[in-house]
Amino acid sequence: MSTATESSLSSVPPNPGAAVLELQDVHRTYPGSPPVEALVGVDLRVEAGEMLAVVGPSGSGKSTLLNIMGTLDRPTRGTLLIEGTDTSKLNDRRLSGLRSARLGFVFQSFHLIETLSALDNVATGLLYRGATGRTRRKMAEVALERVGLGDRLHARPTKLSGGQRQRVAIARAIVAEPSLILADEPTGNLDTATGEGIVELLQRLNADGSTIVVITHDPDLAERLPRRVEVRDGAVLDGTVFDGTVLGGGVR
Amino acid sequence: MKDRSKLRGRDVVATSVVGLRSRRGRTVLTALGIAIGIASMVAVVGISSSSKAALLAQLDSLGTNLLQVEAATGGLSIEPLPIDAEPMIRRIDTVQDASAVIDTGFEVRRNAYDDTLVGINALGVTPEFFETLQVTTTAGRPLEEGMRSLPVVVLGEVAAVRLGIHDLEGGPTINVEGHNFAVIGILDALPLNPDLSRKVLIGDEAAVAMLAVAPNPTSVYVRIDPDLVAETRPLLAPTANPGRPAKVKVSRPSDLLEARAEVDQNLQNLLLALGGVALLVGGVGIANVMVISVLERRGEIGLRRALGATRGHIRSQFVLEAALLSGLGGVLGVLLGSGITTVYARRQDWVVDLPPTALLAGVGAALAIGMFAGLYPAAKAARLDPALAVSGGTG
Ligand SMILES: Nc1ncnc2c1ncn2[C@@H]1O[C@H](COP(=O)(O)OP(=O)(O)OP(=O)(O)O)[C@@H](O)[C@H]1O
Ligand SMILES: [Mg+2]
Numbered sequence: 001m002s003t004a005t006e007s008s009l010s011s012v013p014p015n016p017g018a019a020v021l022e023l024q025d026v027h028r029t030y031p032g033s034p035p036v037e038a039l040v041g042v043d044l045r046v047e048a049g050e051m052l053a054v055v056g057p058s059g060s061g062k063s064t065l066l067n068i069m070g071t072l073d074r075p076t077r078g079t080l081l082i083e084g085t086d087t088s089k090l091n092d093r094r095l096s097g098l099r100s101a102r103l104g105f106v107f108q109s110f111h112l113i114e115t116l117s118a119l120d121n122v123a124t125g126l127l128y129r130g131a132t133g134r135t136r137r138k139m140a141e142v143a144l145e146r147v148g149l150g151d152r153l154h155a156r157p158t159k160l161s162g163g164q165r166q167r168v169a170i171a172r173a174i175v176a177e178p179s180l181i182l183a184d185e186p187t188g189n190l191d192t193a194t195g196e197g198i199v200e201l202l203q204r205l206n207a208d209g210s211t212i213v214v215i216t217h218d219p220d221l222a223e224r225l226p227r228r229v230e231v232r233d234g235a236v237l238d239g240t241v242f243d244g245t246v247l248g249g250g251v252r
Numbered sequence: 253m254k255d256r257s258k259l260r261g262r263d264v265v266a267t268s269v270v271g272l273r274s275r276r277g278r279t280v281l282t283a284l285g286i287a288i289g290i291a292s293m294v295a296v297v298g299i300s301s302s303s304k305a306a307l308l309a310q311l312d313s314l315g316t317n318l319l320q321v322e323a324a325t326g327g328l329s330i331e332p333l334p335i336d337a338e339p340m341i342r343r344i345d346t347v348q349d350a351s352a353v354i355d356t357g358f359e360v361r362r363n364a365y366d367d368t369l370v371g372i373n374a375l376g377v378t379p380e381f382f383e384t385l386q387v388t389t390t391a392g393r394p395l396e397e398g399m400r401s402l403p404v405v406v407l408g409e410v411a412a413v414r415l416g417i418h419d420l421e422g423g424p425t426i427n428v429e430g431h432n433f434a435v436i437g438i439l440d441a442l443p444l445n446p447d448l449s450r451k452v453l454i455g456d457e458a459a460v461a462m463l464a465v466a467p468n469p470t471s472v473y474v475r476i477d478p479d480l481v482a483e484t485r486p487l488l489a490p491t492a493n494p495g496r497p498a499k500v501k502v503s504r505p506s507d508l509l510e511a512r513a514e515v516d517q518n519l520q521n522l523l524l525a526l527g528g529v530a531l532l533v534g535g536v537g538i539a540n541v542m543v544i545s546v547l548e549r550r551g552e553i554g555l556r557r558a559l560g561a562t563r564g565h566i567r568s569q570f571v572l573e574a575a576l577l578s579g580l581g582g583v584l585g586v587l588l589g590s591g592i593t594t595v596y597a598r599r600q601d602w603v604v605d606l607p608p609t610a611l612l613a614g615v616g617a618a619l620a621i622g623m624f625a626g627l628y629p630a631a632k633a634a635r636l637d638p639a640l641a642v643s644g645g646t647g
Pocket of ligand 2: 062063064
């Protein structure tokens with residue numbers, strides 16, 4: 001695993017050592033009575049070429065954290081930097097532009113468009129980049145080959161297995177070659193063996209240079225990733241663990 | 253910063269089409285509302301313009317230069333026209349033809365022993381009547397000079413049917429006030445003067461001599477130079493009755509036909525209003541379906557936002573979807589409306605007249621309605637919180 005990290009660090013990063021993403025004292029409070037403090041002062045740095053797991057019990061704030069990292073949500077307080085850019089200064093259009101160019105998402109429920117073929121689903125990953133249909137489809141084909149679905153280009157999602165659907169979703173996330181891939185419970189809807197395949201795919205992509213953040217509450221999965229961040233009650237318990245050591249979960 | 257979201261124009265359209273294609277049944281049903289509205293509008297416009305064209309052609313062939321001069325009814329007494337009203341009118345330069353008629357006021361019976369009245373009056377006419385009104389007979393012949401005092405009669409088309417006389421076989425007769433008249437002819441239809449079809453025509457001299465009516469004409473039909481109708485019309489009343497021109501009424505039978513077309517106009521307005529209501533309902537239906545669609549597609553909207561769609565991109569996708577949905581209805585409606593017009597006009601033996609502007613306006617109106625109906629749902633879609641939308645959460 002550390003080998004994978006090293007190889008990715010040595011291969012691509014445009015700006016070695018630079019943070020792809022940096023959270024500084026990020027708070028997120030959902031309004032209501034009483035208000036829910038989903039995140040309370042999170043600091044986190046993700047470096048180029050890293051692959052990390054965000055773990056924690058249900059309701060601890062993992063999805064909130066991922067949405068903020070993905071600029072789908074804004075911190076109530078604190079700062080999010082993506083490749084050095086302070087996102088709090090960007091309006092909705094700029095944020096959308098940032099997402100289209102630099103971020104790739106993988107969701108638990110795949111979010112594929114059922115009437116489109118696998119190829120066209122992957123091609124939508126480039127739709128808002130303004131690429132021509134031809135370019136989009138050509139790049140989508142390459143991406144599908146990378147996830148091992150080069151033979152199912154024209155299949156509708158309904159004709160694919162759960163694991164294949166998630167592969168299509170992953171191909172869509174990587175097709176625009178983003179700086180950061182954010183996956184929220186990518187194996188949550190899959191059985192163990194199929195989930196295993198998805199994890200291996202993500203690891204392979206990371207080995208090829210992609211920076212990946214995976215949310216999971218599957219400890220087995222988390223343990224196989226080079227770095228784990230544990231979230232408890234909206235706070236990051238222990239910033240970074242680079243080896244296989246189980247985190248001290250009892251701190252409270 | 254160069255990271256700009258960009259969506260090509262053709263992709264906006266393609267994306268909206270995907271949205272519609274993925275819900276085919278609903279798309280067609282929703283479009284149907286608009287289709288019905290547009291179809292009724294197109295049919296109303298098409299049928300009325302076909303009918304107008306047919307009417308104008310008919311009026312042209314019948315001639316709009318026939319005027320009727322009659323003693324004005326109203327007041328306590330009818331002031332009859334002077335006996336020489338017809339010759340006086342003939343003296344006007346622009347008058348081509350004039351022909352006096354005397355309404356005897358007597359009803360006709362089948363024979364002396366049959367007391368049933370069928371609502372048919374006897375009219376005293378001269379042989380010129382047939383020329384002035386340009387009418388021919390379908391059976392027998394018209395009155396001729398020398399028959400004016402004979403007990404002979406020509407039946408109007410409707411009068412003949414009411415009297416049960418369909419041909420001249422066996423020498424049919426009718427009875428007026430105890431006098432038998434031999435039927436010598438049956439008139440063709442008189443589209444401009446349907447009232448005359450319900451009369452029987454006897455000679456003016458016979459009317460005066462046998463039925464003892466006053467020799468004053470009750471009407472004079474006047475055929476005028478077609479280019480000088482307007483100029484001649486005001487001269488008729490003072491010429492017919494120089495002493496009491498106010499007691500003379502001048503009318504143009506073709507105006508009646510035109511007036512009937514005006515009555516159709518009211519029906520048209522009603523149908524147009526109904527079409528408008530259908531469009532309104534159709535528009536509301538589209539807005540409704542789009543709102544539902546936005547709710548159902550939160551996940552898709554969230555995904556597109558995650559892939560980099562701006563609020564504007566989402567808004568245009570949904571506005572365009574609504575417009576295309578409605579536009580589809582518009583195209584269906586134009587086809588349907590044209591079909592209805594064609595079938596109807598063919599049945600009426602009219603030339604089909606479908607104004608191209610009306611067809612374009614139909615599709616254009618549908619697009620505009622859809623766009624308008626889509627504004628609110630699209631704004632709702634664009635306002636969705638992307639984080640909530642991807643999680644499939646509500647609120
Ligand atoms: N939109 C929202 N409005 C109000 N409260 C919210 C909202 N989203 C999340 N929360 C609350 O914020 C806290 C963190 O939720 P979050 O979804 O981030 O947890 P999670 O770690 O992803 O949980 P899970 O493992 O079940 O997905 C929870 O208490 C949740 O109820
Ligand atoms: Mg979650």
